[in-house]
Amino acid sequence: xxxxxxxxxxxxxxxxxxxxxxxxxxxxxxxxxxxxxxxxxxxxxxxxxxxxxxxxxxxxxxxxxxxxxxxxxxxxxxxxxxxxxxxxxxxxxxxxxxxxxxxxxxxxxxxxxxxxxxxxxxxxxxxxxxxxxxxxxxxxxxxxxxxxxxxxxxxxxxxxxxxxxxxxxxxxxxxxxxxxxxxxxxxxxxxxxxxxxxxxxxxxxxxxxxxxxxxxxxxxxxxxxxxxxxxxxxxxxxxxxxxxxxxxxxxxxxxxxxxxxxxxxxxxxxxxxxxxxxxxxxxxxxxxxxxxxxxxxxxxxxxxxxxxxxxxxxxxxxxxxxxxxxxxxxxxxxxxxxxxxxxxxxxxxxxxxxxxxxxxxxxxxxxxxxxxxxxxxxxxxxxxxxxxxxxxxxxxxxxxxx
Numbered sequence: 001x002x003x004x005x006x007x008x009x010x011x012x013x014x015x016x017x018x019x020x021x022x023x024x025x026x027x028x029x030x031x032x033x034x035x036x037x038x039x040x041x042x043x044x045x046x047x048x049x050x051x052x053x054x055x056x057x058x059x060x061x062x063x064x065x066x067x068x069x070x071x072x073x074x075x076x077x078x079x080x081x082x083x084x085x086x087x088x089x090x091x092x093x094x095x096x097x098x099x100x101x102x103x104x105x106x107x108x109x110x111x112x113x114x115x116x117x118x119x120x121x122x123x124x125x126x127x128x129x130x131x132x133x134x135x136x137x138x139x140x141x142x143x144x145x146x147x148x149x150x151x152x153x154x155x156x157x158x159x160x161x162x163x164x165x166x167x168x169x170x171x172x173x174x175x176x177x178x179x180x181x182x183x184x185x186x187x188x189x190x191x192x193x194x195x196x197x198x199x200x201x202x203x204x205x206x207x208x209x210x211x212x213x214x215x216x217x218x219x220x221x222x223x224x225x226x227x228x229x230x231x232x233x234x235x236x237x238x239x240x241x242x243x244x245x246x247x248x249x250x251x252x253x254x255x256x257x258x259x260x261x262x263x264x265x266x267x268x269x270x271x272x273x274x275x276x277x278x279x280x281x282x283x284x285x286x287x288x289x290x291x292x293x294x295x296x297x298x299x300x301x302x303x304x305x306x307x308x309x310x311x312x313x314x315x316x317x318x319x320x321x322x323x324x325x326x327x328x329x330x331x332x333x334x335x336x337x338x339x340x341x342x343x344x345x346x347x348x349x350x351x352x353x354x355x356x357x358x359x360x361x362x363x364x365x366x367x368x369x370x371x372x373x374x375x376x377x378x379x380x381x382x383x384x385x386x387x388x389x390x391x392x393x394x395x396x397x398x399x400x401x402x
Contacts, residue, residue, distance in 0.1 A: 254276045
């Protein structure tokens with residue numbers, strides 16, 4: 001996909017080289033040529049790339065936007081950008097200034113670059129068959145209104161985003177109208193809003209990513225046939241924070257993920273025909289909040305361990321399947337025939353979670369004897385909580401997902 005012409009030339013840029021300017025070298029290059037940028041500091045405003053070239057840095061050359069400019073603007077297919085340090089993109093409230101902006105271009109490779117203080121880091125629009133791999137993108141975002149996203153895609157297809165480090169932006173990775181793409185092995189930490197935020201993006205696969213200590217974890221909205229597997233969602237705390245927020249999602253798989261120490265592990269609104277299976281929920285405030293607008297979902301073979309509340313809902317009816325999970329709070333279970341399945345169904349929704357949802361000040365009563373009695377009474381004879389929201393076959397021991 002990223003091939004060079006057999007007659008390609010190498011154009012060298014730097015002190016004592018043929019070219020002292022990156023822009024001039026790119027303008028002089030022919031399709032398939034390599035522009036080799038040696039170490040040094042380059043201040044050239046916005047560099048336009050309109051020829052399919054390989055732009056390759058040697059010993060970390062620095063391209064500085066002087067807090068005024070975008071840096072690289074690509075408007076042609078088959079461009080490779082590798083080994084550069086891109087820094088100090090200007091903040092703007094009227095245009096999305098970026099370190100690397102790729103517009104209506106296919107088969108591009110952005111690899112092994114360091115982006116520092118770049119407003120928007122890597123920005124693709126109307127692109128397909130591109131790879132964004134092994135880049136470090138660290139921003140200095142202080143407020144959402146004057147910050148951009150580390151990796152931002154709009155109307156793209158068949159994109160691979162892999163092994164990147166995204167930190168200190170509004171969103172770590174933002175996707176809108178991005179289909180048939182793969183996001184894997186990224187480390188996304190300490191972003192103001194979401195580690196990953198995507199909308200109207202179908203048939204995508206998210207694998208082995210770590211979303212740590214972001215403002216509100218990950219938000220997935222208005223999408224279908226999504227697969228999220230083997231990701232970590234941890235330390236996303238706040239009054240409106242989630243490990244994973246699902247809204248208007250259908251026909252998807254949330255499988256083999258780890259939700260640890262989030263205000264809410266997974267929040268579901270208008271989610272249908274989705275499998276939430278083989279996940280671990282550990283030490284969250286609420287492991288799973290699933291609203292009455294959700295139906296035909298399978299919540300099975302998960303481990304719910306030491307969460308304050310395992311499941312919460314706002315409905316007196318249940319249209320989802322909760323069988324075959326392990327619940328660490330299921331203290332009244334027993335297994336007479338030794339098959340590993342409790343002989344007693346388990347009701348994971350506590351009445352107290354209803355009270356907190358409507359009266360937040362009721363939190364002060366948590367773990368009091370009164371609340372224990374109320375929860376026990378509701379568990380024996382449900383009146384307010386959904387009578388059919390139960391695990392009919394709760395597991396006696398933690399489920400091994402390895």
